[in-house]
Amino acid sequence: MSWNLTQYDAKDSGGEAIRWYRVRKTWADAKSKKGAYKILDNAKKCADQNPGYKVFDVDGKVIYEPKAAEPAVKVPFLVKVSISDLNIRTGPGVNHSRAQFCLPGVYTIVAVSEGAGASMWGKLKSGIGWLSIDFCKRV
Numbered sequence: 001m002s003w004n005l006t007q008y009d010a011k012d013s014g015g016e017a018i019r020w021y022r023v024r025k026t027w028a029d030a031k032s033k034k035g036a037y038k039i040l041d042n043a044k045k046c047a048d049q050n051p052g053y054k055v056f057d058v059d060g061k062v063i064y065e066p067k068a069a070e071p072a073v074k075v076p077f078l079v080k081v082s083i084s085d086l087n088i089r090t091g092p093g094v095n096h097s098r099a100q101f102c103l104p105g106v107y108t109i110v111a112v113s114e115g116a117g118a119s120m121w122g123k124l125k126s127g128i129g130w131l132s133i134d135f136c137k138r139v
Contacts, residue, residue, distance in 0.1 A: 019058055023047050027060035040064070073112045079122060079136035080106050086136075088129040092121035099129040106139060107131070 021043035025032040034050055037043040040063075043055045048066050055064035081102050089096040093115030109122035109131070118132035 021063070022056045023050070023053050024056060025052055025054070027056050027062075073120070075112060076108050076110045076125065078106055078139045079109055079131070079133065080139050081131070081136055083135060086131060088124065088131060089121070090129050091115070092123070092130045093117055096130070102131060107136075109133070 018038055020036045020038060021040050022036050023034040023043050023046045024030065032053075034046050034053055035043070037046065040055070044064050044066075047053045047055050047064060051066075053066075054062050057063050081104050084101065084104055086102040088099045088102050090099050092113035094117030095115075108125035110125045111123040112133070113121050113123070113130070115121045115130070118134045120133040121130045122133045122136070123130050
């Protein structure tokens, strides 16, 4: 539904309508509004400081949505493998070929990545390949 409110927008010195950027959770939830900004960078900063908020243009279209911060996984770390048939993959995911089986023991993970088939993949320090962290225990 259009209320034709743009006719009341203030004009700048050049006769152009001033475009307001609104920071809200959703366009429909006007009560969640954190502010209205003339400068897009200021609206983005406000959205960045308020989790769950986005920047909307005058028509209610999302023009900026902060990226969710991913929890940092500190590497290197040690994992214990207790099963004898855990695949070591050539890359992070079951879509990569199997390099070999991993023998039970304690291994150093030097990098982590998302990939198909597991919530997280860990790169072995030896360089042989990647393990599914779901089948390991951090030590």
